Amino acid sequence: MSDRLAVLPQYLLPKQALTALAGRLARAQGGPRTTAAIERFIARYRVDMSEAVEPRPAAYATFNDFFTRALRPGVRPLAAAAAVCPVDGAVSQFGPIDQDQIFQAKGHRYSTTALVGGDATLAAQFDNGSFATIYLSPRDYHRIHMPCDGTLRRMVHVPGDLFSVNPVTARGVPGLFARNERVVCVFDTPLGKMVLVLVGATIVGSMATVWHGQVNPPRSGELRHWDYADRQIVLRQGEEMGRFLLGSTVVLLFQRGAVRFSEQWAPARPVRLGEAMAERPAG
Numbered sequence: 299m300s301d302r303l304a305v306l307p308q309y310l311l312p313k314q315a316l317t318a319l320a321g322r323l324a325r326a327q328g329g330p331r332t333t334a335a336i337e338r339f340i341a342r343y344r345v346d347m348s349e350a351v352e353p354r355p356a357a358y359a360t361f362n363d364f365f366t367r368a369l370r371p372g373v374r375p376l377a378a379a380a381a382v383c384p385v386d387g388a389v390s391q392f393g394p395i396d397q398d399q400i401f402q403a404k405g406h407r408y409s410t411t412a413l414v415g416g417d418a419t420l421a422a423q424f425d426n427g428s429f430a431t432i433y434l435s436p437r438d439y440h441r442i443h444m445p446c447d448g449t450l451r452r453m454v455h456v457p458g459d460l461f462s463v464n465p466v467t468a469r470g471v472p473g474l475f476a477r478n479e480r481v482v483c484v485f486d487t488p489l490g491k492m493v494l495v496l497v498g499a500t501i502v503g504s505m506a507t508v509w510h511g512q513v514n515p516p517r518s519g520e521l522r523h524w525d526y527a528d529r530q531i532v533l534r535q536g537e538e539m540g541r542f543l544l545g546s547t548v549v550l551l552f553q554r555g556a557v558r559f560s561e562q563w564a565p566a567r568p569v570r571l572g573e574a575m576a577e578r579p580a581g
Contacts, residue, residue: 391431395429398421430576557578
């Protein structure tokens with residue numbers, strides 16, 4: 299079956315309603331029922347609970363608490379690199395931005411302007427820059443951390459679809475990451491300007507940042523902007539910046555000449571928070 303046919307049912311599903319329902323269930327304090335659901339999830343996806351601060355399923359009051367569980371100190375050491383991987387997951391794609399076009403999968407590209415919610419002035423700063431797209435599977439740790447030091451400048455909540463973001467859907471849905479709901483975070487960093495995008499997906503109940511809290515819902519259907527020029531929000535490399543309540547994808551944009559990605563990186567390669575992602579180019 300082709301990837302386009304495989305994703306056809308997603309066009310027909312009531313994705314918003316399913317996501318709202320999943321969000322309510324994930325927030326519910328169901329006692330033994332919640333514990334049983336967490337135990338089934340751990341078994342199905344082979345989640346390594348030995349890495350968690352709290353390894354006991356019964357210690358989590360809600361599924362959301364379990365899904366955004368903290369890791370024990372030291373289990374994700376930071377590499378000595380200009381930019382470290384911000385999440386556990388797998389590389390979807392990475393590399394150069396072709397003028398303003400980001401490679402999604404064979405036969406699919408999308409523009410930086412579409413990704414950041416239509417802001418052509420912001421997008422133009424990343425012409426011929428670099429990007430990385432990292433997919434978080436259900437078994438992964440779902441907090442997002444800073445790849446490098448950064449001072450927050452802006453945040454935009456972009457309404458959109460809620461397609462799945464797994465590899466099959468990335469191959470089958472044109473412009474996937476620029477059509478799904480997303481939270482766009484703009485930072486000034488030692489590597490220049492950086493954009494970090496949290497991409498929503500089916501049954502992703504919400505996305506949150508450490509400076510704002512839950513960004514969605516509400517889902518008003520309109521762009522929402524926050525400007526932080528009058529505040530000094532500085533996050534250091536490796537610090538938590540946000541989290542997904544159920545899994546998704548992050549997309550990173552760097553300016554032209556800012557980074558050279560690790561030679562170890564390749565599409566579909568598993569990656570872990572804190573490993574070396576990129577260095578400054580030589581010279």
